[in-house]
Structure formats: C-alpha cells, structure tokens
Amino acid sequence: MSETVSIYDSRRNHPCDSGKFRSRFLQLIAEKSMTQTDVATAIKIRNATVDRWINHSGIPIVPVAIDLCKLFDCSLDYLFGLSDQRKIETEREGSWKLVRGSLMCTKCGTFINDSQVWKYTYCPKCGRKNKG
Secondary structure: OOOOOEOOOHHHOOOOEHHHHHHHHHHHHHHOOOOHHHHHHHHOOOHHHHHHHHOOOOOOOHHHHHHHHHHHOOOHHHHOOOOOOOOOEEEOOOOEEEEOOEEEEOOOOOEEEHHHHHHOOEOOOOOOEOOO
C-alpha cells in the first residue's frame, strides 16, 4: 500500500494531497493522449520531474502547476482534486464573463445575476454593450 504524501503540514489537515493530484494528473494526460515525455516537453521541464509526480513523490511548484493548467485547460482546484468543476471561470461571448454562476462586466467588474440577464443589453453601471 502506497502512502499519500501531504502537500501541507499534516497538523493543518489540508484536503489537497499528492494522491489526488496524481489521480487527476493521470486522468488529464490520458484525456489528451499524451505521454510523460509529451507533458515534460510541452511545459519545458525534465521528464524525471513528471515521473516523480506520477510516483507519489511530489507535486509541481505553482508556476509549473499553472503551466499544466494551461496545457490541460483546467483550474488549479481541478488539477489538485479540490473541485470537480473543470474551470472556475468560463468566457461568454461579448463583453460579459460568466464567473461562478453570475455574469460580470469585463470593463467595470459589475456582477449581473442570471435572472437579470434578459433585461440588459448594456452594463447597467458603465454602459458597455454586451455582444452575446
């Protein structure tokens, strides 16, 4: 039985561990039909580093984890197994962005809940036109 190595000090009882990362990482590699070498080459790291992640002996540092998220088109929460939602924010056509269930004007940051969307062609605060 392999031991799961905690990312944080065990006294903090953080839910993210290398086992969750490993499972999600292997899933994402399989989805893209990539090899360890493909991943290492794509994000410009050594193959041995990817091998360590797969063999439960480490996790990527933040800048490398961000590169992995870009490669696999997912959030850090998803990559580390903290969320089953692949992306926290998804773009919507036009000048509004869908952020955690509400629309946000990308110019001024005003949130517009979904029940209000049908009313607005323009942002009620800054007047930016929604093209969606």
